[in-house]
Amino acid sequence: MKFLAAASALSLAALPVMADSADPIKLTLHDWSGQLITTTLMGEVLKAGGHNVEYVQADYIAQFAGLETGDLHVAMEIWETTGREAMDAATGTGKVVNLGSTGMDAIEEWWFPSYMKDVCPGLPNWEALNDCASEFATAETAPMGRYLGGPVTWGGFDDERVEALEMDFEVVHAGTDAALFAELESAYQRKAPIVLWIYSPHWAPAKYDGEFVEFPPYSVECYNDPSVGINPDAAYDCGKPTGPIWKVAHAGLQESHPDATKAIVNFNISNADMGAMVAEVDLNGKSVEETVAAWMDANQDTWKAWLN
Amino acid sequence: MRRWITWSTGFWVGLFAVTWLLSSYSFQLYKALDARWIVRFPKAYELPTESRISALLDWLVDSAHFVFFTFRDLTRAIAALIEIPYQFLRNLLIEGFQSGLGAEAVQIAPSLSWIAVIGVAVLIAHFARDLSLGALTGVCFLYLAVFGQWASAMVTMASVLIAVPIGAVGGLLLGIAAYRSPLFEKLLRPFLDLMQTVPVFAYLVPVLILFGFGPVAALVATVIYAMPPMVRVTIVALKAVPEEIKEAGRMVGCTRHQMMWKVLVPSASPALMVGVNQVIMLTLNMVIIASMIGAGGLGFDVLASLRRLDIGGGIEAGLAIVVMAIALDRVSQAFASRGVHEHRSGSYLKRHPWTSTSFAIIVGTLLLGQFIPAVQTYPKDLTITTGPFWTASIEWINVNFFDAFEAIKLVVLQGLLLPVKKFFTGIPWAWGIIATGLFAWKLAGWRMGLMAMLFMAFISASGLWGKTMVTIYLCGVSVFLASLIGIPLGIWAAERPRAGRVILGLMDTLQTLPSFVYLIPVVMLFRVGDFSAMIAVVLYALAPAVRYAAFGLREVPAHLIEAGRMAGCTPRQILFRIKLPLATPHLLLGLNQTIMLALSMLVITALVGTRDLGQEVYIALTKANAGQGIVAGLCVAFIAIIADRVVHAAADGQRRRLGL
Numbered sequence: 001m002k003f004l005a006a007a008s009a010l011s012l013a014a015l016p017v018m019a020d021s022a023d024p025i026k027l028t029l030h031d032w033s034g035q036l037i038t039t040t041l042m043g044e045v046l047k048a049g050g051h052n053v054e055y056v057q058a059d060y061i062a063q064f065a066g067l068e069t070g071d072l073h074v075a076m077e078i079w080e081t082t083g084r085e086a087m088d089a090a091t092g093t094g095k096v097v098n099l100g101s102t103g104m105d106a107i108e109e110w111w112f113p114s115y116m117k118d119v120c121p122g123l124p125n126w127e128a129l130n131d132c133a134s135e136f137a138t139a140e141t142a143p144m145g146r147y148l149g150g151p152v153t154w155g156g157f158d159d160e161r162v163e164a165l166e167m168d169f170e171v172v173h174a175g176t177d178a179a180l181f182a183e184l185e186s187a188y189q190r191k192a193p194i195v196l197w198i199y200s201p202h203w204a205p206a207k208y209d210g211e212f213v214e215f216p217p218y219s220v221e222c223y224n225d226p227s228v229g230i231n232p233d234a235a236y237d238c239g240k241p242t243g244p245i246w247k248v249a250h251a252g253l254q255e256s257h258p259d260a261t262k263a264i265v266n267f268n269i270s271n272a273d274m275g276a277m278v279a280e281v282d283l284n285g286k287s288v289e290e291t292v293a294a295w296m297d298a299n300q301d302t303w304k305a306w307l308n
Numbered sequence: 309m310r311r312w313i314t315w316s317t318g319f320w321v322g323l324f325a326v327t328w329l330l331s332s333y334s335f336q337l338y339k340a341l342d343a344r345w346i347v348r349f350p351k352a353y354e355l356p357t358e359s360r361i362s363a364l365l366d367w368l369v370d371s372a373h374f375v376f377f378t379f380r381d382l383t384r385a386i387a388a389l390i391e392i393p394y395q396f397l398r399n400l401l402i403e404g405f406q407s408g409l410g411a412e413a414v415q416i417a418p419s420l421s422w423i424a425v426i427g428v429a430v431l432i433a434h435f436a437r438d439l440s441l442g443a444l445t446g447v448c449f450l451y452l453a454v455f456g457q458w459a460s461a462m463v464t465m466a467s468v469l470i471a472v473p474i475g476a477v478g479g480l481l482l483g484i485a486a487y488r489s490p491l492f493e494k495l496l497r498p499f500l501d502l503m504q505t506v507p508v509f510a511y512l513v514p515v516l517i518l519f520g521f522g523p524v525a526a527l528v529a530t531v532i533y534a535m536p537p538m539v540r541v542t543i544v545a546l547k548a549v550p551e552e553i554k555e556a557g558r559m560v561g562c563t564r565h566q567m568m569w570k571v572l573v574p575s576a577s578p579a580l581m582v583g584v585n586q587v588i589m590l591t592l593n594m595v596i597i598a599s600m601i602g603a604g605g606l607g608f609d610v611l612a613s614l615r616r617l618d619i620g621g622g623i624e625a626g627l628a629i630v631v632m633a634i635a636l637d638r639v640s641q642a643f644a645s646r647g648v649h650e651h652r653s654g655s656y657l658k659r660h661p662w663t664s665t666s667f668a669i670i671v672g673t674l675l676l677g678q679f680i681p682a683v684q685t686y687p688k689d690l691t692i693t694t695g696p697f698w699t700a701s702i703e704w705i706n707v708n709f710f711d712a713f714e715a716i717k718l719v720v721l722q723g724l725l726l727p728v729k730k731f732f733t734g735i736p737w738a739w740g741i742i743a744t745g746l747f748a749w750k751l752a753g754w755r756m757g758l759m760a761m762l763f764m765a766f767i768s769a770s771g772l773w774g775k776t777m778v779t780i781y782l783c784g785v786s787v788f789l790a791s792l793i794g795i796p797l798g799i800w801a802a803e804r805p806r807a808g809r810v811i812l813g814l815m816d817t818l819q820t821l822p823s824f825v826y827l828i829p830v831v832m833l834f835r836v837g838d839f840s841a842m843i844a845v846v847l848y849a850l851a852p853a854v855r856y857a858a859f860g861l862r863e864v865p866a867h868l869i870e871a872g873r874m875a876g877c878t879p880r881q882i883l884f885r886i887k888l889p890l891a892t893p894h895l896l897l898g899l900n901q902t903i904m905l906a907l908s909m910l911v912i913t914a915l916v917g918t919r920d921l922g923q924e925v926y927i928a929l930t931k932a933n934a935g936q937g938i939v940a941g942l943c944v945a946f947i948a949i950i951a952d953r954v955v956h957a958a959a960d961g962q963r964r965r966l967g968l
Contacts, residue, residue: 031600056522056602057522057599057601057602065517085931139718179828182828
């Protein structure tokens with residue numbers, strides 16, 4: 001008996017010190033490539049650090065219920081711009097914790113393809129865009145221009161923005177982002193006029209040549225206080241905020257897997273690195289695993305530092 | 309007779325005229341009387357159903373206690389129970405058996421090789437009917453391997469193999485219970501209606517919370533959706549067992565138990581297999597939605613490809629679902645029509661040729677697979693893809709024909725969609741409740757009229773009147789167009805059997821191909837909006853209109869057609885004077901199914917951007933608001949139930965008038 005105990009103590013000493021439980025850490029996967037890359041990268045780094053990892057598919061918002069109960073452990077991409085409300089509700093219960101930014105910043109704004117500059121020379125200025133609103137008109141919206149917004153659930157206050165800035169545009173909401181990019185692809189193939197909601201990091205700004213519209217810069221006051229900004233009587237008379245993409249975890253993870261939690265907190269990657277990987281996957285047809293492995297090969301020092 | 313017609317026509321004309329007047333002038337009326345309640349249900353009187361349901365669910369999840377365990381313990385235990393066979397099948401079909409976790413995992417046994425799975429599938433099909441069915445099944449499964457869909461397809465297969473038995477056996481048992489106790493049948497009926505008509509999106513969130521994240525929750529949602537037809541079929545099938553057979557059972561002194569399992573169930577089994585077939589089809593319909601909450605597999609591939617606009621990839625993964633559906637459907641139908649075979653004699657090998665061949669293939673490929681990897685896993689280099697072809701064709705159509713499509717779209721939009729939308733959305737809610745009641749009363753009796761009024765009142769009081777009217781408008785226009793296209797196609801299919809085979813095959817494909825696959829090209833060609841949504845709904849809801857029309861025409865008794873021919877009718881007269889009138893009950897049932905499918909599709913079209921109940925359900929899902937989702941889901945269900953009862957009543961009335 002004594003011998004056994006000694007042997008196990010020995011074998012423990014031989015391995016790197018690991019306070020973490022051997023239960024797999026459950027990371028959630030959603031359905032856009034950037035998130036799959038971020039999560040796979042985190043998972044592979046954790047595996048390299050000797051942790052057990054399991055990937056679980058879950059819906060972006062619905063996953064919070066699972067994070068609260070501990071069915072799920074880590075969600076790698078909660079966007080300030082689209083997930084804030086759900087994240088605040090979840091962290092408010094005390095069962096979910098915010099592990100800080102991923103290092104990536106989300107940009108969401110009106111976007112147009114470069115060929116529209118020929119028709120509308122003043123772009124990307126928003127006033128110039130407004131002056132050629134009729135170029136963007138379709139039969140259903142004429143004489144107003146047509147702006148294709150994101151799903152209503154994304155928020156974004158585009159209807160309010162159009163009112164506040166007195167723009168001659170009608171906001172049409174797509175139901176999902178797949179529909180959004182289907183329209184962009186269609187218009188781009190025909191070099192037809194289009195202005196729509198695009199976000200980054202995403203493959204679309206890498207695939208299509210274009211720019212974000214420049215609105216008056218965002219400020220908290222602009223959104224909250226009507227008197228601030230160009231239109232003295234309305235809020236939202238400015239562009240959209242940019243914001244970090246957050247990592248969140250089940251609160252119990254810190255106790256069961258303290259080392260892994262540290263590594264997750266340390267995880268940090270730039271928009272440029274992520275944009276390049278997303279393009280590899282979505283435009284060059286590489287698999288997520290290949291792309292992540294290639295990045296890990298090239299950036300050994302970066303990710304090894306996360307584990308310490 | 310003449311008087312009755314005038315009264316009835318008068319009723320309809322009057323009802324329409326009043327509705328039209330009120331719809332056109334409701335806004336002026338509100339301004340003139342300064343009564344905003346005419347166009348908007350007063351906020352102060354709205355029912356707090358949403359928050360009540362949310363609170364009820366919170367209670368169920370957090371604090372419901374049955375002495376020894378909580379409600380969630382119960383659901384989690386069920387989940388764990390389903391997890392065991394599911395995980396086993398996944399290991400068997402694709403993942404292989406391992407022990408240990410992560411880096412220390414040791415493989416105990418590999419999964420079945422692709423050759424073994426195809427071989428066993430072919431043998432089962434051969435056993436069910438004949439060699440040609442075996443060949444068809446083999447080709448279907450080979451598609452999965454050759455087009456690189458194998459791994460995902462096996463994940464989907466594992467969930468189908470779990471969901472179908474649970475759905476079929478559960479449905480059978482519920483059906484038997486309902487057959488034994490008429491009271492239970494009465495209690496069960498409304499639940500079946502709701503299970504079939506409440507959009508799945510509406511209860512995904514509660515299911516996730518109760519059953520945990522992952523494939524099991526998706527399986528539970530699938531079973532809820534796929535089981536009701538099995539229950540209904542079981543009840544009908546058991547009731548249809550001839551009295552003589554039951555009498556025979558009684559004469560030989562069967563106990564209640566023996567009577568059920570040795571007499572009734574076996575003699576009803578061909579009909580029961582129709583129910584199983586329905587369960588399979590509905591399970592495959594759910595593949596996409598199930599993948600949204602973690603089932604993975606083919607559904608996930610479809611969604612992921614379309615999110616990066618890889619249309620070809622989406623079509624290939626979608627077609628993989630179609631071929632799987634075809635294989636499973638044909639084999640299950642073969643089992644349904646399979647008679648009793650004679651017992652074979654001789655050695656074990658001779659008595660069980662299929663079992664022993666399967667065993668030989670499995671063991672053989674298992675051993676060979678250790679030395680030749682290609683036997684174990686289909687070699688990646690040999691997969692082919694048609695992706696670039698699809699992408700290029702859509703681009704070509706888009707660049708060359710967009711303007712032509714745009715012109716057609718404008719005509720339909722201005723001539724049909726917009727006026728109908730204006731008519732429906734203009735109806736003031738108070739009159740809408742009364743009008744629906746009158747409509748249902750006239751066609752289905754006063755009970756139904758009362759129920760319809762209650763349903764519509766619930767909808768108004770939930771603050772969803774506007775969205776409901778948009779739903780009815782989109783659904784109505786789509787059903788109209790689907791019938792306009794579908795019924796002639798069905799007639800054609802019935803009159804010309806060869807064309808019929810092609811048309812019906814096409815309908816099978818349209819119905820099992822996940823709608824998401826064609827939703828994205830439709831958006832590329834017609835932009836986001838009602839028109840795109842309508843096209844997607846029409847494509848999906850076309851199938852029953854065609855099928856019931858074809859079936860109805862074929863069912864017309866031959867002696868009546870013969871009589872017509874003797875009387876010197878031309879083929880045209882036979883069609884319009886004899887066949888079509890006699891087929892109206894079937895046409896109406898087809899209409900009923902078309903409405904049901906259109907309603908279920910509206911939830912999917914919310915993904916392209918409509919402003920109806922489907923959108924409400926979808927918003928609730930993305931915000932994880934269980935109460936909002938269920939209330940909107942109930943509204944959809946109520947419309948469906950009203951439509952269902954009214955059309956059924958109309959079909960019954962027609963049948964009685966024709967003396968069928």
